[in-house]
Amino acid sequence: MHDGVSFALRRGEVAALIGGSGSGKSVLLKEIVGLQRPSAGRIELFGADVWRSSPRELNALRRRFGVLFQDGALFSSLTVAENVAVPFRENTDLPMNVISPMVGLKVALVGLPADAAAKLPAQLSGGMRKRAALARALALEPEILFLDEPTTGLDPVGAREFDRLVRVLADGLGLTVFVVTHDVDLLLSIADRAIALGGGKVIADGPVAVLREAPDPWLRDYFAAARA
């Protein structure tokens, strides 16, 4: 599917991976976070090779990044607060009286009202579900945040609010953010850098402003859609 795709992320940047449907963006993300083994090549996170690590090492790596899945992937039988508490309970020895206020902080950090914490995911709107999932992804103080199509299914107003939230958190918490998206507005409003996939290759990689002027026909059409 990919042929000679290569790039490196710098600490603290918000990088977006763009590309048409079927260009393998989501597959690449799954390979990076250790869910799907690439047929060839190397993926390093924090200097460790993801696919040569033992399961124990891989889990240690996983504690250093957070992933927001496309539909949030909240556990549907747990409330929002319980969802956010899961990483604390499973990965740390912290007592419940430490975890509860921490959960409250995470819920507040992603801009959810306090009463949302007691609700089940099914009782929330799409945008609130994504925020709750973001709170869960941020629970263990990750250094990198992976976002898969974070604004898909949100209305334009909600999508822009979510963009702003990601930017505020990235700056405030010093996160490196890697976002897979086909949302031009997200790219223009928060990304420092864009990596464009096409035909299994990286067709462009650089600051968004540079990509906008790139001669590649697919990129031209892509940005033209935003200007329209």
Next chain:
Amino acid sequence: MAAFIERAAENGGEVLYLAGAWRLQNVPAIAEALRALSLPAGAGFVVDGARLESLDTAAAFTLLRHLAGLGCRPSMVSARGFGVPQERLLSLVRERMAAPPARGRSTHLGLVQGVGAAALHLATLLRSHIAFVGTVAVEILALARRPRLFRPRETASQFEAACLDAIPIVALVNFLIGVVLAYVLGMQAQRYGANLFVADGIALAVCRELSPILGSVLVAGRSGAAFTAQIGTMKVEEEIDAISTLGLSPVQVLVIPRLAALVLGLPLLVFVGDIAGIAGGMLVSAWQLDVAPEVFLDRVHGVLEMRHFVIGLGKAPVFAVFIALIACRMGMAVARDARSVGQNTTSTVVQCIVWVIVLDAAFAVLFQHMGL
């Protein structure tokens, strides 16, 4: 371990020097260190971050929360010596933590509440079952007026999955029950030299009661669960709404083929079960009780009147209607989340098995009174 915090008095004010890794895994130690300082309430502080190795939101939150607990307003705490990213993090945490802490656990009902909720749930369930039976009846009438609505292909594929594919397991289970019965009855009969009467017991028990019950229970577990899961997943994916907007009736497309498949299929499975059960009994009788197969079969012919066989077979379509309607109804009642599919599937199997046994008991009483 390095001290996370030190307190010093400088220029008449309190200065807190933060040091080391202020990270999530150290939060309990940090909280302990903060408490050990026993800072005065209501005083102002200068917080110095120059010696920090790192700072994350959890640790920052622990500090700010502790100071807030002492009655420090944000204006009374000033920060110095922090890096730019750490300052941003502190101000973000300070800004957002103003919201009250989140409470929220899944609610657990007390005993009385639980009983009440269960009773209400049961009442709505029964009412919606009845409404569903009505809907299906109306659709069957529509089908009778316009036979073109019938979907033979869908029915055939459901028949294959629910009935033909179940033949091996139904045969195996009934065969083994025949074997077990023959052993149990044989032990008693042998004492009185009444070995041959084992054939009576097995033929009657298997044909009249066991094969219909076992067949229905197996079908409830296999096909009932499958119906609920299939229809429930379609509901989650909004496929059922799509069927409606295409001008089709979900009951015609989904429910009636499954209902027809089970009503036709379950009697067939019961028949297979009858044969397998008698075969199992015959095998053990020949092997352990010195009753030759031809003698055994001759005896079965003698005692197994047609009515027993027909009663067993006749109960099957009734059970099938209950299983199919409950399973389809529970599938349609799935809410739009993954948990609901699992809950309703479990509920289907439980309801189907309970109804089959309740109906069987009712039939037993009824036939007794009718002298059958």
